[in-house]
Amino acid sequence: MSQNSSRPLSKFNLVLALLWLVDVVVTAAGYLILTSSNATQAEFYTTQSADYVAYFSAQSGSGLGATLIGTGILGFIVTLAAMVVSRSIARNAALAAPVAAAHDEPDFGFDDDTDFDADEKAAVQASRASTAASTTAAPAAAPVAPTEPTSSRTDGDTDTNDEPTSAR
Numbered sequence: 001m002s003q004n005s006s007r008p009l010s011k012f013n014l015v016l017a018l019l020w021l022v023d024v025v026v027t028a029a030g031y032l033i034l035t036s037s038n039a040t041q042a043e044f045y046t047t048q049s050a051d052y053v054a055y056f057s058a059q060s061g062s063g064l065g066a067t068l069i070g071t072g073i074l075g076f077i078v079t080l081a082a083m084v085v086s087r088s089i090a091r092n093a094a095l096a097a098p099v100a101a102a103h104d105e106p107d108f109g110f111d112d113d114t115d116f117d118a119d120e121k122a123a124v125q126a127s128r129a130s131t132a133a134s135t136t137a138a139p140a141a142a143p144v145a146p147t148e149p150t151s152s153r154t155d156g157d158t159d160t161n162d163e164p165t166s167a168r
Helices: 014-047 052-102 118-137
Strands: none
Touching (some): 014 052
């Protein structure tokens, strides 16, 4: 069975589907917690009760609900980005598969085609002829005698860290 199946379930990404599901659940739970906590706070204000434990719980619930909604929305953005990247990778792999199948043997940069054009063959022969002519026609050069360094010192000291002798 080929990996490039065109069945609908072969293109189904379970991890991305679970990420979408988690995003929806977190966002919905945040919305429910936020709305119920806000309703509790509204009830506390309208009845003017003295149950401060319920009031502080409602405030915490509102903060938690808002945080869960924000996390769910951020999860949607991250999941959408992951989906785009995974589809791009899958598309590039699908485009590269026929190219890779066409080139099964490694390419070491050698050209098996030995029939050159006439211009290329003439250029290679001319290059070889000029190289051969220059190596055989060049006369032997006389050796160059090494020059002696000029120095104002006569004591034979070869110290190179001399101070200048001129006055300032």
